Every structure is written in structure tokens, then in C-alpha cells.
Amino acid sequence: MPLGPAAQGALLKWVNAFADEGQSAQSIDDLADGFVLGQVLHDLDPTYDTSELDENLGSSKWLTQKRNLQSVYKGLFKYMRREAPECVPLAQVADFRAIAEKPDADGLAQLAAILLATAAMGSNEAVRARAIKKVQTDLEAVDQHEIRRILEQKQKQMHELAAKAKEEEAAGDRDADLEHEEERAKLEASLEQKVHELDMATKRYADLNSRHNYLQENHDEIKAKLTEVETELNNLRKLHGADESQRVQALQSKIEDQAQLIASQEEELENYRLTQQRMEVDLERYKASSEEGQEYKDKYDELHHQTQELERKANAADRYKQKLATNRNLEQEIASLNFELDSRKDTDEKLRRALVERERLQSSEREMIATMTLIEKDLASERDQRDQYRLLYEEVRTEYEQLKLQNAVNEKYMEDLKEQLAGAGEVPRAPSPASQTGETSNLERELQQTTIDTSKVKMLEAEVEVLRHGAASGSQVDDLRRELDRAKAERDVAASRYSSVFEKHGVAQEQIDALIANMTGEGLVNGIEEALKLGPLGSLTSDYNRHVAYNSIREQLAQATRELSELKVQNRRFEEQAKDKDRENLAMKTDCALIEDPRYDLGDQNAADIDDNSTVDAVGSDRLDALERLKQSDQLIAASLRSELESLREKYNNLEIENNMHKSQLLDALVAKEKLSKERELEGPPANMVPEGVSQSDLDDRVKDYKSKTEKLRDRVKLQKEASLQLEKADQERFELQKQLKALESGSALAAQKAAHEQIIKNLQRENAMISTAWYDLTSRLQSNHVVLQRKDQPKSWLNKQRQMVNATPRR
Known part of the structure; x- marks a missing residue:
């Protein structure tokens, strides 16, 4: 946008403020010699040398002015790039090369305006202060207004040009080679x-x-x-x-x-x-x-x-493309690395989820252990209470036996007294009143004492009946039975939860083991570091720390497995003890009922010697009832043992089925592996060169990595060739030695030499075999590193499957 006469006059006055005495310009055209503008630039940038300006116009005035103006605007652009980079877009306001060739008023005014904008809007505080002071002190108000308007206009142009440059940079999608070719063609034409x-x-x-x-x-x-x-x-x-x-x-x-x-x-x-x-x-x-x-x-x-x-x-x-086209193994390596990267990402995510699940399972295990501890405490308290009842029952039973024996003695004593009274005759001798009264009182006291003992016996019998039938403590027994049933239900729920948790923990641990077994190099370190972010272990910075972390995880797993096995054994032992206690309790109840019931008094043979036939029949029937009750209790115990036997048989069948399944899975895996290897040999390498989702830079990095690996393989091939050459030389030497051996067949020294040569030959053959094995192993790893099985809950390699079959524990 051209500047008006008022703006040009204000710029001329501002430029003359920097000029020396006698060198001020009278018009804007007088700035064409470049001296006044050079003095302004020297005031802005003291490093600018005004001696570059040619004062001798001579016959070539136009050429001298052009050189001076070129020196001025080049020095100005250097100062802008060095001290005021924000003003660099102003260099695109006008074509200063054309202005230097044909200086006019508008072009010189534009150059002076850029000098003003650079001085007033630059980052140098001293230069900005001098420029503003010149405007305020040496110019009038009208000129100051014009200067302000020029600065606002240049600031607006600067922002517009900067935004345009950014847009061009953002939208610049042309090919760099084409731009170089176009610029080259233009430069050639020029x-x-x-x-x-x-x-x-x-x-x-x-x-x-x-x-x-x-x-x-x-x-x-x-x-x-x-x-x-x-x-x-x-x-x-x-x-x-x-x-x-x-x-x-x-x-x-x-x-x-x-x-x-x-x-x-x-x-x-x-x-x-x-x-x-x-x-x-x-x-x-x-x-x-x-x-x-x-x-x-x-x-x-x-x-x-x-x-x-x-x-x-x-x-x-x-050439690289040709090599890439000829070398199909590189395509397979790229695809395998891409697939391995995706699988590593999925495995890392699964490992993170498995660690979270492991933490949750550990918390559930701790809660279950606490619950089982409470259950054990309840069982212990119930067992103590049952022992207390048993002791109380034994005391009552002992007291009852004592009272029963005392009652029998009293009855026998009464029978003896009756016999003595009957054997004395119908008219006895009349005793004296005193003696009669004493005997009568003694008898009455004995009868009264017997009556009291009989009442005590009746009371004790009633208490025994109450204790036996549970009339007094029936509610407590019901409460205890309900608590026992609830504890058993909680124990069953906890056992089922523990079984499911253990299965999930086992699957997660197998996945973690498979992941760690299949991860090599930097992927192992990154995976372990991501896994250890959730735990209290340190970061993996070396092979030693990685092995330490791996051993720590294995030790934690082994400890958790041992604790789980101990808990399973303890739970099984508790179940067996509970069943044994139930059977003992049932037998004890039956024996107690037979002992406590007077109808089943089978141990007293003296009381059973009664002449009455009806009494004998009643005793026989009571014995039959007692035998029937014993038979029922034995049937219950046999049913319990039979149920345990059935459960053990079922467990054995499950283990046998699981073993058969493992065998079938192993055979299927071996067959699938053989089939997959044959299909891969028949299909050949994949056709796609660049997989989807992979950038060109990543592909180049992988190509470089593959090249380095290829170079290493070439070195190994060279070593193998050298070894094969050495082996050929050794074979040649062996043939020569055999010829010599045939020529010289006798002598112990010859035999020792033959043995030494044979040992050397064997060593060379073994080294060659080791080199070949290492070569084929490395080649197979590079070619089939991406092959993974789809079964995520099963081990991926054949060796890990064998280990699982050897170390497998039956799932409950």
C-alpha cells in the first residue's frame, strides 16, 4: 500500500533527525544515495559499517546509488534476523531489489518505514527508546500522528504476512523434489x-x-x-x-x-x-x-x-526395493514384527488386567481366610461348648449311677427287712415298750430316709430325661444347630469362591508365565516395568534386576501356591474331621440313649434274673429295639461313608477325564503344529509388503534393524563358510592321514597320532554341527517369531505344554 505525501514528509523528518549536519535530505528522492538511511541503520545497529557506502558518484551515479541501497537493505535484513525476528515478515512488503535498481519516492518511503518499524517494534529496549524519543522530540504533533499511523499499518502487515507464512507452511504439501526441480529450472533459465x-x-x-x-x-x-x-x-x-x-x-x-x-x-x-x-x-x-x-x-x-x-x-x-522384492524373508519379518507388536500390546494389556485381577483375588483370598478363621473360631467355641455339655452329661450320668446303685441297695435292704418280719411269726414276743418304741422309730427313720433317697432318684431321673430329650435346652441346641448349618453353608460358599478364584489365579499365572517366557530383549524389560508399576518392586534397569524381579514373582507364586495347598489340605482335613465327629456323635447319641433308657439296661445281669415270663419277654423286645436303633445308626454311618466313597470316585473320574483331555489337547496341538508348519511351507511368505497401520518412518527403522540383523547373519554365514572351509581342509588332512595310516599301519606312536587326528576331526565336526544348529535356530526364530496360538488360557509353546502336563494340579 503506497504512502501518502504527509506520511512521506513525516518519515523524511524522522530520518533527518539521525543525519549529520549538512547531510540532511531535502526531499524523499534525496534518500536515493543511501547515506542518510545508512546513518539511521548505524544508529540502530552499531555493527553496521558505513564505510561500505560509496561517496564517489563519478560517471556511474546510478550504479553507486544501487550499491549503497543494496548495502542498506541487506544490513537492515541482517539486523532484523539477529535482533528483531518478529519484524522479518516486513521484508516481503516490497521488492527492495527493484527499488535499488530504480529508486522512486514510494520505494524509498517504504524502506524508511521498515527502518522505523524495526526500530520501534524490535526487542532491543535501548533502540526502541531512542527511536520513540526522536519521534517525540524532533517531530510535530501532525507528524507524530502520521508516524503512529505508519507503525500501526506496518504492525498489521507484519501480522498478516506472518499468518500467511504459517498457512503456507501448514498447507505446504508439495513434493520437495518437485520444488527443487522448479527452482532449479528457474535458476537455469535466469x-x-x-x-x-x-x-x-x-x-x-x-x-x-x-x-x-x-x-x-x-x-x-x-x-x-x-x-x-x-x-x-x-x-x-x-x-x-x-x-x-x-x-x-x-x-x-x-x-x-x-x-x-x-x-x-x-x-x-x-x-x-x-x-x-x-x-x-x-x-x-x-x-x-x-x-x-x-x-x-x-x-x-x-x-x-x-x-x-x-x-x-x-x-x-x-536397489533397496529390488532387494526387498527379492528377499521375501524381510516381508515376513516385517509382518511378524507388526503382529508381534500387536500381540505384545494385547499381552501387556492382559498382563495389566491379570495383575489387577490378581490383586483382587488376593484381597478375596485374604477375606476368605479371615472368614474361615472366624468359622474355625466358631467351630472351636462350638466344640468347647459340646465338650462342656459332654462333661456335664458325664457328671449327671455318674450321679445317676450312684443313685441307682444306692436305690438298689435300699430296695434289697427293704426286702431283707420284709423277710425278717415275715420269718418272725404271726404272734411274736412282746417286747418292752421302750425297745419297741426305739425299734419303731429307727425303722421309721430308715423308711423316711429311703423315701427321701427315692425322691432324689426320681428327681434325678426327671433331670436325665429332660437332658436326654432336650426339653430344657432345646432352643439352645436348635440355635447351635442353625449356627452350625450357617457355618457349613458359609464354608461351602467360601470353598466354591476359593475354587473359582484359584482357577482364575491359575489361568492368570499361566498367562503371565507364557508372556514372560515369550518376551525377549527390550520387550521383556518394558513388560515387566509396566507390570511392576502396580506392585512394590523396583524398576528394571538391567538383566540382573529383571531376573531378580522374575525370581521374586516366581517365589511369590510358589508361596501362594503352597499356602493354597495347605489351606486345601486343612479344609479337607476339617471336612473329614467334621464327618468323623458327626459319625462319632451319632454313635455316641445311640449309646447314650441305650444306656440312659432303663428299658435298655442290658448291663445289669442281677436285675434281669426275674422269674416272670412277661418280664423276660419285655426284656427281649427291648433288646430288639436297642439292636434296631444300633442298626439304624450303623446304616447312617454306612451311608455317610458311602457318600464319601462316591465323592472320592467322582473326583477320581474327574481327574481321569482331565488327564485324558490334557492328552487329547497335547495330541491336537502337536497335529495342529505339524499341519501349520506344512501349510506355511506350501503357502510361502505373505504377499503384502507394508502392513496396515505402519508409517513409512517405522518401516524404515525396521528395515534398518533388519539390515543390521542381516549383516550379522551374513557375518555368521561367512564364519560358517570359513568353518566349512576349515572342515574341508580338515577332511583333506584326514584323508591324507588315512593314506599315511594305511602306509604306516604299525607302531603305538602311529596309533596315538591316529587317535589325536580323529579327536581333532570329531571336534571340528562337532563345531560345524553347533554352527549349523545355531544358524538354523536363528533363521527359524527370525522367520517364525510371529506364530502364536489362539488359545489364550493355554501355554503357547510345546515345552510349556509338557511342563503343564507334568506339573498339572486337578482343578476343583
Whole structure:
């Protein structure tokens, strides 16, 4: 946008504020010499050398002004890039090269405005303060307003140009090679044009120079002739005098003609001189153009060198593509690495989830252990309470036996008394009153004591009946039974939860083991570090720490497995003890009922000696009832044992089925592996070269990695070839030694030498076999590293499957 006269006047006043005395510009066109602008730039940038400005205008004023303006705007752009990078977009406001070639008022005003914007909006505080002070002190209010408007306009242009540059950078999707080719073509065309112009100017200068020399020679000849004619005229005048006027007139006319010719020749000479000066100016301009053309030529050489580099890279890329097309193993390696990367990501995610699940299972296991501890405490308290009841029952039973024996003694004593009274006769001898009264009182006391003992026996029998039938403590027994049932239910639920948790833990642990077994190199370190972020272990920074972390995880797993096995054994032992206690309790209840019931008094043979037939029949029936109760209790115990036997048989069948399943899975896996290897051999390598979702940079990195691996393999192949050559040499030596052996068959030294040579041959053969095995092992790993099984809950390798079959524990 061009600046108005008011803005140009304000800029001129601001520029003159920096000029020395006597060097101020009167108009905006006076800035074309570059001196005043150079002084302004020197005030902004003290590193700018004003001695670069040429003060001697001479005959080439235009060329001197151009050089000065070029020096000014180049120094300004250097200062902008160094001290005010935010003002660099202002360099695109105008074509300063064209302004330097043809300076006009608008172009010079634009250059002065950029100087003002750089000084006022730069990052240097001192320069900005001096520029603003010059505006405030040396300019009037109107000029200050114009300066402010110019600064606002330049700031707006600066922001617009910066945004445009960013948009062009963001939207720049052209090919760099095409841009280099276009720039190269433009530079070549410009260079050819400049060279052609320089040749034409050189030819024109040579032509004009030759013409000037020719005219100069003619001028010198004419001058010499004129001098001769004048001399001759003077001589003639002296000889002939004034009478020969006609001849004089003729000579004068001839002289005039010669003078006209000389004037025309001088005018032509002046024209040629002016043309020569103009051609010199053109020559200087063309020399400057040739310098610029030299710069273009340098750029062209640089671009040509870059083009050659790009061509070499393109040829190298073509060779790499050819190698990539011929080497199908690289495609398989890229696909396998991509698949392995995806599988590693999935495995890392599964490992993270497995660790979270493991933490949850461990917390559930701790809760279950706490619950089982509470259950064990309840069982212990219930067992203690049952022991207390058993002790109380034993005490009551002992007391009852004592009372029963005492009652039998009392009854026998009463029977003896009755027999004594019956054996005394119907009319006994009358005793004395005193003795009769004493005997009667003693008998009454004994009868009363017997009655009291009988009442105690009845009371104790009632208590025994109450204890036996549970009338007094029935509610407590029911509560205890309900608590026992609830504890058993909780124990069953906890056992089922523990079984499911253990299965999940086993699956997760197998996955973790398979993951760690299949991860190698840097992937193992990254996987373990991601896994250990959830635990209290340290980070893995070396092989030692990695092995320590792995051993710690294995020890934790082994400890958890041992604790789980101990808990299972303890739970099984508790179940067996509970069942044994139930059977013992049932037998004890039956025996207690038989002992406590007076109808089943099978142990007292004296009380059973009764002559009454009905009493004998009743005792027989009571014994049959007792036997029936014993039979029922034995049947219950047999049913319990039978149920345990059935459960054990079922467990054995499950284990046998699981073993058969493992065998079938192993056979299926072996068959599938063999089938997969055959299919892969028949199908060959995959056809796709670059898998989806992989960038070119990642592909290049992997190609470089593969190249390094290929170089290592080549080195190993070379080593193998050298070893094979050595082996061939050894075979040749062995053949020669065999020939020598056939020639010299006898002697112990020959036998020892033969044994030594055979040992050397065996060692070489073994080394060759080891090298071949290592080579084929490495090749097979590189080619089949991406093959993984789809069964995530099963081990992936055949060796791990064998280990699982050997170390397998039956799942419950």
C-alpha cells in the first residue's frame, strides 16, 4: 500500500533527525544515495559499517546509488534476523531489489518505514527508546500522528504476512523434489538469460569501442589535414597575396566544408562518447547481473549437487526395493514384527488386567481366610461348648449311677427287712415298750430316709430325661444347630469362591508365565516395568534386576501356591474331621440313649434274673429295639461313608477325564503344529509388503534393524563358510592321514597320532554341527517369531505344554 505525501514528509523528518549536519535530505528522492538511511541503520545497529557506502558518484551515479541501497537493505535484513525476528515478515512488503535498481519516492518511503518499524517494534529496549524519543522530540504533533499511523499499518502487515507464512507452511504439501526441480529450472533459465545479456553487452561494447577507435583515428587524420590545409593556406596567402581571392575563397569554402566535416565528426564522436558511457553503465549493470548470475550459478551448483545426492539416494532406494522384492524373508519379518507388536500390546494389556485381577483375588483370598478363621473360631467355641455339655452329661450320668446303685441297695435292704418280719411269726414276743418304741422309730427313720433317697432318684431321673430329650435346652441346641448349618453353608460358599478364584489365579499365572517366557530383549524389560508399576518392586534397569524381579514373582507364586495347598489340605482335613465327629456323635447319641433308657439296661445281669415270663419277654423286645436303633445308626454311618466313597470316585473320574483331555489337547496341538508348519511351507511368505497401520518412518527403522540383523547373519554365514572351509581342509588332512595310516599301519606312536587326528576331526565336526544348529535356530526364530496360538488360557509353546502336563494340579 503506497504512502501518502504527509506520511512521506513525516518519515523524511524522522530520518533527518539521525543525519549529520549538512547531510540532511531535502526531499524523499534525496534518500536515493543511501547515506542518510545508512546513518539511521548505524544508529540502530552499531555493527553496521558505513564505510561500505560509496561517496564517489563519478560517471556511474546510478550504479553507486544501487550499491549503497543494496548495502542498506541487506544490513537492515541482517539486523532484523539477529535482533528483531518478529519484524522479518516486513521484508516481503516490497521488492527492495527493484527499488535499488530504480529508486522512486514510494520505494524509498517504504524502506524508511521498515527502518522505523524495526526500530520501534524490535526487542532491543535501548533502540526502541531512542527511536520513540526522536519521534517525540524532533517531530510535530501532525507528524507524530502520521508516524503512529505508519507503525500501526506496518504492525498489521507484519501480522498478516506472518499468518500467511504459517498457512503456507501448514498447507505446504508439495513434493520437495518437485520444488527443487522448479527452482532449479528457474535458476537455469535466469542464468542463461543473464549470460546471454552479458554476452550481448560485451559484444556491443567491443563494437562501440572499435568504432570509437576508428572515429578517433579519422578525427586525428582530419585534424592533421586541417592543420596542413591551414598551413598551406597561410603559405599561399604569403606567396600570392590578396589578388588570388578566388582561390582563397575556394580554399575558404573548402576549409568551411572541412570544418563542417570536423564538427559533424566531433558531434558523432560526442555521440559515440555518450554511447560509450551508457554502454559502460550497462556494462557495470551487466557485471552486477553477472555477479548475481554467479550467485545463481552457485545456487545452481548447490542444487545440482543436492539433485545428485537425491539421485544417488533414489538409486539406493531402488536397489533397496529390488532387494526387498527379492528377499521375501524381510516381508515376513516385517509382518511378524507388526503382529508381534500387536500381540505384545494385547499381552501387556492382559498382563495389566491379570495383575489387577490378581490383586483382587488376593484381597478375596485374604477375606476368605479371615472368614474361615472366624468359622474355625466358631467351630472351636462350638466344640468347647459340646465338650462342656459332654462333661456335664458325664457328671449327671455318674450321679445317676450312684443313685441307682444306692436305690438298689435300699430296695434289697427293704426286702431283707420284709423277710425278717415275715420269718418272725404271726404272734411274736412282746417286747418292752421302750425297745419297741426305739425299734419303731429307727425303722421309721430308715423308711423316711429311703423315701427321701427315692425322691432324689426320681428327681434325678426327671433331670436325665429332660437332658436326654432336650426339653430344657432345646432352643439352645436348635440355635447351635442353625449356627452350625450357617457355618457349613458359609464354608461351602467360601470353598466354591476359593475354587473359582484359584482357577482364575491359575489361568492368570499361566498367562503371565507364557508372556514372560515369550518376551525377549527390550520387550521383556518394558513388560515387566509396566507390570511392576502396580506392585512394590523396583524398576528394571538391567538383566540382573529383571531376573531378580522374575525370581521374586516366581517365589511369590510358589508361596501362594503352597499356602493354597495347605489351606486345601486343612479344609479337607476339617471336612473329614467334621464327618468323623458327626459319625462319632451319632454313635455316641445311640449309646447314650441305650444306656440312659432303663428299658435298655442290658448291663445289669442281677436285675434281669426275674422269674416272670412277661418280664423276660419285655426284656427281649427291648433288646430288639436297642439292636434296631444300633442298626439304624450303623446304616447312617454306612451311608455317610458311602457318600464319601462316591465323592472320592467322582473326583477320581474327574481327574481321569482331565488327564485324558490334557492328552487329547497335547495330541491336537502337536497335529495342529505339524499341519501349520506344512501349510506355511506350501503357502510361502505373505504377499503384502507394508502392513496396515505402519508409517513409512517405522518401516524404515525396521528395515534398518533388519539390515543390521542381516549383516550379522551374513557375518555368521561367512564364519560358517570359513568353518566349512576349515572342515574341508580338515577332511583333506584326514584323508591324507588315512593314506599315511594305511602306509604306516604299525607302531603305538602311529596309533596315538591316529587317535589325536580323529579327536581333532570329531571336534571340528562337532563345531560345524553347533554352527549349523545355531544358524538354523536363528533363521527359524527370525522367520517364525510371529506364530502364536489362539488359545489364550493355554501355554503357547510345546515345552510349556509338557511342563503343564507334568506339573498339572486337578482343578476343583
